[in-house]
Amino acid sequence: MLSKLFAKRIKTQNPSRLQGLFPESNFSDNISFGGGCPDESLFPSQALQAAYQKAVDQEQAHSFQYHDVKGPGNLRDYLANRAGQQGIKANADDILLTAGGQQGIDLVAKLFLGAGDEMAVEAPSYVGALAAFDNYEPVYHEIPLEDDGVNLDYFEEVLKEHPAIKLFYTVPDFHNPTGITMSLTKRQRLVDLANRYNFVILEDTPYRDLCYHGESLPSIKSFDTEGRVIFLSTFSKILSPAFRLGWLVASLEIKEQLVNLKLSADLEVPYLAAGTVAAYLADNDLDQHIDQLKQVYRVKLDAMAKALKTYLPADAKISQPEGGFFFWVELDDEIDTRQLLLNEAVPKEHLIYVPSASFYPNWDKNNGLRVSFTGSSLSQIDEGAERLGRILSPAQLKMSI
Amino acid sequence: MLSKLFAKRIKTQNPSRLQGLFPESNFSDNISFGGGCPDESLFPSQALQAAYQKAVDQEQAHSFQYHDVKGPGNLRDYLANRAGQQGIKANADDILLTAGGQQGIDLVAKLFLGAGDEMAVEAPSYVGALAAFDNYEPVYHEIPLEDDGVNLDYFEEVLKEHPAIKLFYTVPDFHNPTGITMSLTKRQRLVDLANRYNFVILEDTPYRDLCYHGESLPSIKSFDTEGRVIFLSTFSKILSPAFRLGWLVASLEIKEQLVNLKLSADLEVPYLAAGTVAAYLADNDLDQHIDQLKQVYRVKLDAMAKALKTYLPADAKISQPEGGFFFWVELDDEIDTRQLLLNEAVPKEHLIYVPSASFYPNWDKNNGLRVSFTGSSLSQIDEGAERLGRILSPAQLKMSI
Missing domain, CATH: 3.90.1150.10 (Aspartate Aminotransferase, domain 1)
Structure with missing residues (x-):
């Protein structure tokens, strides 16, 4: 036993x-x-194979060596620039590459949650996020969803009663599992609540670019005034999940700690994966x-x-x-x-x-x-x-x- | 703030x-x-590039899809067989692929250590292992090293005084950082101590195969009688660190929980990395x-x-x-x-x-x-x-x- x-x-x-x-x-x-x-x-199998070839050709044997936890600068430049197009001010140093979006969730949970710490989640929430959170033994507060996203009146009542809530996890675009999208006004009000009640928002956006009807809304992070929103995304749904390559944008204070946690979790993303995706992005139009x-x-x-x-x-x-x-x-x-x-x-x-x-x-x-x-x-x-x-x-x- | x-x-x-x-x-x-x-x-850059090509050719677009957390069966078969050659009884189901050895350490720490839980480490110990352990807030007991490995007389005294110690971390072969190798008799006695004092051993073996003088010694895991030893290794030093591919051998009770923790940490190893290494091993003699x-x-x-x-x-x-x-x-x-x-x-x-x-x-x-x-x-x-x-x-x- x-x-x-x-x-x-x-x-x-x-x-x-x-x-x-x-x-x-x-x-x-x-x-x-x-x-x-x-x-x-x-x-895009052909293009991804060509990209792998190019990545290895560029660096030769060095491709197969250890690299820095930060990952390829050109990939982080690309992601910072892409964030900028979505109204998120970021430079390459604000980006942390992760082993898919899943690791981004796990690292953020590890940074903020210890046994008994309070957090709020949408009900229902992405099963993999709950699996990650569970390991840090938080006290959960469940916030119900409405057709235009999380019920913020309800959430504010919960915050009044539980001011120690430190983290809120949301999938605002085409939510997993419900498919619901959070309205513009709720995105703005959510940031306001975070500022007033002193909590951090993990904005998980794997489906953000996959809008089939209507218009995309600005990210929650784009309304962030106090560095409280961590924007998380991944190549899994828009390119391929087999690279296990995600990224997050966070303010310096948070990102520095996440880098430490990333190092102690697995040192770095696989350079061959990061290099291949970087080479793909250099030669192809992701959009x-x-x-x-x-x-x-x-x-x-x-x-x-x-x-x-x-x-x-x-x-x-x-x-x-x-x-x-x-x-x-x-x-x-x-x-x-x-x-x-x-x-x-x-x-x-x-x-x-x-x-x-x-x-x-x-x-x-x-x-x-x-x-x-x-x-x-x-x-x-x-x-x-x-x-x-x-x-x-x-x-x-x-x-x- | x-x-x-x-x-x-x-x-x-x-x-x-x-x-x-x-x-x-x-x-x-x-x-x-x-x-x-x-x-x-x-x-072996050429062979690894050929292996990548072969891995993708075999599965085509499916290579770029999600796969099972267990990873490719042929790779786990190979590793189980390799473990067998080293006196470790294992089949493919006993193997968990990890994001390098580093993730193996982190997952084992997550499984056994909570705030205040007691563990023992060699002093000095691999810095990355301590970085992983630190996050789970254990109480450390430091066991000094001798020229033939950890001082077990000292360790036993510590165990008598601190019977709640639940985990011991060791790099028995060409230790990081000291280069010291644990003697055969100490390996056997260490398992005996684990059985008597009810703790688990994490045997971390990144350098095990890299013996330049003298003979390799049997692994600690090969003396395991109660499923208390977790054998951890990696392709980082013997093939390439850029795949971020490690593996561990553990008894079922432990491995099942580690699979859960792996899923919540990052879902699976990058399939393109695992597939490439599997293809390399099929066509090349690793030894x-x-x-x-x-x-x-x-x-x-x-x-x-x-x-x-x-x-x-x-x-x-x-x-x-x-x-x-x-x-x-x-x-x-x-x-x-x-x-x-x-x-x-x-x-x-x-x-x-x-x-x-x-x-x-x-x-x-x-x-x-x-x-x-x-x-x-x-x-x-x-x-x-x-x-x-x-x-x-x-x-x-x-x-x-």
Whole structure:
């Protein structure tokens, strides 16, 4: 029983938020609305291979050596410039490269959260962020979402009662898991709340550039007046997740500590990954590539919206995202989507989605589910939604509850 | 003052163990005995480029997609087989791929250490390990080193007095920073102590294969009877650090939790890195490559041993490593090697080494220094040791103290 030696943070009684999230399902007609996977056919594989070649040719054997934790200057210059185009003042020294967005979340959690420290999260929240936060044993305050983002009246009441809240985590653009986008006025008011109640905002933006309808809104960070907002992004959704390359923009005081934490976590990002992405960006127009993604994903989003409306019961509450990777479905309170996944969806319909419980700090909402559409073909989207409709049909539910 | 929001683990009054460890020094005749860098000319660059090409060709666009946290099965098969050749029973499921050895240390620390939890470390210890441990706020017990490894009589007395010690960290082969190797009998006795006093051993082996004189000893893990030893290694020193690819072998109970922690830290290792290394290993003989490294490094080790003996004062205590990357030098108690580095070595002699303080939990030993020899040419080794000799000469020291 070595588990008795584990640190208090390890809650062996809780299920893992990320391990086993997607049950094994190897049926030949399997359809997965599970992970937030990009459409593989859209990876610029040729250009990325050329970029790898160029990166190695430029530095020769030195490519394979240790480098500085800061990562390639030309990549950080590019990212600072890109931040500037989005109204965020930053130079290369304000950028920290991370092992995907996930590591950015983990490092920020490590910087701010110790056992009993208070933080606020949207409810529901990105499952991977909760998995990272859990390890630092915070006290969670859950702030409900409205159609235009987090409920700030509610949040302010919570802040009045719990002034020790030090961190708020949000995915303001095409939220994971709900697809909801935070309104402009809420972004501004959120910064105002942070200034008045003295907390830090982690603005996680993996889907920010993937806007298929309407206009993008300014980032929360662009309204930051006191260096309280940490802007986090990643190449995972807009280029490729296989480089595990994300970045964050933070004020000096925060960034210096995050650099220390990055060093002690894994020393540096893989130079071959950073160099390859830098070479790709030097020779290709990322925004042009993103436009191609948006064209394809827009059609898939519309198809999924239509299919869910067609096949799901009329009382299912379906979110209406204008970008990103996900739809969120809420069902009658008595429905347990985890049980339905394991007993019906996977074995009988060969369909995978993500049940809602793991998106809540206390695993206590079982009647929702997340559907990802970007990695599926149009026919899989239609067929998968039809299967989901069968699983959720009143007659079927009566049998399975 | 956002620093007031930082978690208690962040000790802003302490210097960073890893940031700024190597002061800027861009003189054209600069010689660095600082970082543990491999000799760049020995990277199998051509073969690694071919391996990348093969990895991408095999899986095409899927190479650029998300994969499973476990990483490529053929790579884990290879590593399990390699462990078996070293007397460690393991199959692919016992292997966890990590972002270099550094992440392995961080994940193990996260699994076992919370604020106030007790651990033991060799004194001195690898600076990066201490940087990782520091973040989990353990109570350190320092166990001194002897010429044949950690002083186990001393350790047992400490264990009797502090039975709550739950983790011991060691680099048994060509220790970082001292170059010392733990004897066979001590390896066996250490496992016995772990069983009797109920603690876990993290056996960190980045230099294990790099034995230039004498014979390799069995790993501590090979004597493990209760699943208490976590064996950690990395491709950084024997292939290339730029992939950031390490691995650990642990019993199921421990490995399952480490998988969760890996997921919440960064989801998975970069697939392109893991796939490239797997393809390299399929088409090349790693041991043959390591033999080439050993031939070159053996000559450098001998050159450094000779140069240090020639140029350093007679009363300097110089370690006698038979492998690895490092020599350790201990000087008179009143000498502060950090001050000498900043005031003499870098500005006047254009020489970098690592001062001893950061290798101790409490930064309280200032009279030692670490010298790395693998990344320098033979002429740099001779010239750098001569410069070090000048800095440490009694006449010079009298002026600089």
